[in-house]
Amino acid sequence: MVNAFMQEAIRQATENVRAGRGGPFGAVVVKDGRIIATGANTVTPTNDPTAHAEINAIREACRALGTFQLTGCQIYTSCEPCPMCLGAIYWARPDRVFYGATASDAAASGFDDSFIYEELKLPHTGRRIPFENMMREAGLEPFREWDQTNDRVRY
Amino acid sequence: MVNAFMQEAIRQATENVRAGRGGPFGAVVVKDGRIIATGANTVTPTNDPTAHAEINAIREACRALGTFQLTGCQIYTSCEPCPMCLGAIYWARPDRVFYGATASDAAASGFDDSFIYEELKLPHTGRRIPFENMMREAGLEPFREWDQTNDRVRY
Numbered sequence: 038m039v040n041a042f043m044q045e046a047i048r049q050a051t052e053n054v055r056a057g058r059g060g061p062f063g064a065v066v067v068k069d070g071r072i073i074a075t076g077a078n079t080v081t082p083t084n085d086p087t088a089h090a091e092i093n094a095i096r097e098a099c100r101a102l103g104t105f106q107l108t109g110c111q112i113y114t115s116c117e118p119c120p121m122c123l124g125a126i127y128w129a130r131p132d133r134v135f136y137g138a139t140a141s142d143a144a145a146s147g148f149d150d151s152f153i154y155e156e157l158k159l160p161h162t163g164r165r166i167p168f169e170n171m172m173r174e175a176g177l178e179p180f181r182e183w184d185q186t187n188d189r190v191r192y
Numbered sequence: 193m194v195n196a197f198m199q200e201a202i203r204q205a206t207e208n209v210r211a212g213r214g215g216p217f218g219a220v221v222v223k224d225g226r227i228i229a230t231g232a233n234t235v236t237p238t239n240d241p242t243a244h245a246e247i248n249a250i251r252e253a254c255r256a257l258g259t260f261q262l263t264g265c266q267i268y269t270s271c272e273p274c275p276m277c278l279g280a281i282y283w284a285r286p287d288r289v290f291y292g293a294t295a296s297d298a299a300a301s302g303f304d305d306s307f308i309y310e311e312l313k314l315p316h317t318g319r320r321i322p323f324e325n326m327m328r329e330a331g332l333e334p335f336r337e338w339d340q341t342n343d344r345v346r347y
Contacts (some may be wrong), residue, residue, distance in 0.1 A: 096240055
């Protein structure tokens with residue numbers, strides 16, 4: 038079944054490649070039945086490894102709505118979100134996500150999504166990029182400061 | 193043992209709370225023994241749910257270096273990265289990551305990091321935010337376009 042929002046996300050992805058702007062990924066954010074933001078991958082032209090389609094679309098939608106939450110929104114993305122974008126989606130809290138191609142489709146074209154999902158399952162010491170804990174006690178200080186702040190804005 | 197880079201990441205986090213700018217998180221990116229970028233959480237003042245300390249520091253470091261890769265760099269972050277930031281780290285590819293407080297310390301102050309790590313392990317249909325596949329065949333089109341492009345810049 039054809040869905041117009043997904044079609045637009047895919048169109049954004051294809052156009053992005055044709056224009057030489059970045060990777061083959063596009064996304065749209067929908068609220069109340071209309072598109073409020075679009076995004077395509079701009080990692081290479083902007084030298085920003087976080088500029089994936091979903092991240093760009095989420096940032097644009099939040100700018101448009103003047104909020105850091107996407108309550109009542111749906112995200113349509115041309116490809117299953119990578120772990121970074123999945124995390125961003127959880128922080129933005131839209132109602133639902135629709136995706137076209139899968140993480141393994143992305144892997145077939147040389148993108149690391151599946152690899153990163155595998156790494157996430159490993160203990161810190163077994164990962165390709167080592168993660169090492171240090172100074173945990175000192176690291177608690179910012180949280181103590183936060184817990185004592187009365188006018189903190191939760192997100 | 194005290195590490196000056198971790199101390200600076202923690203200082204960024206504490207100062208961020210004191211200044212009322214955002215959440216209790218800070219990060220620095222180090223290359224060749226010196227700090228090339230710093231970042232603190234600015235989700236609420238910028239209405240950007242992706243503006244975590246690590247994301248801000250990675251974007252700033254890439255801007256400073258004029259590249260989308262952090263080869264030869266180390267990231268020091270006041271708290272264990274959330275899944276979004278962990279994904280961003282994998283895309284930026286620094287050599288190593290050091291963190292102070294843990295994801296469970298963050299959870300104790302009301303941050304969703306641990307919750308998102310748990311959600312990642314669930315099948316798409318069992319997640320709090322439903323992820324639904326649609327139009328996979330059409331979703332392959334951007335990848336076909338990408339695979340046929342000769343001057344594509346891999347990242």
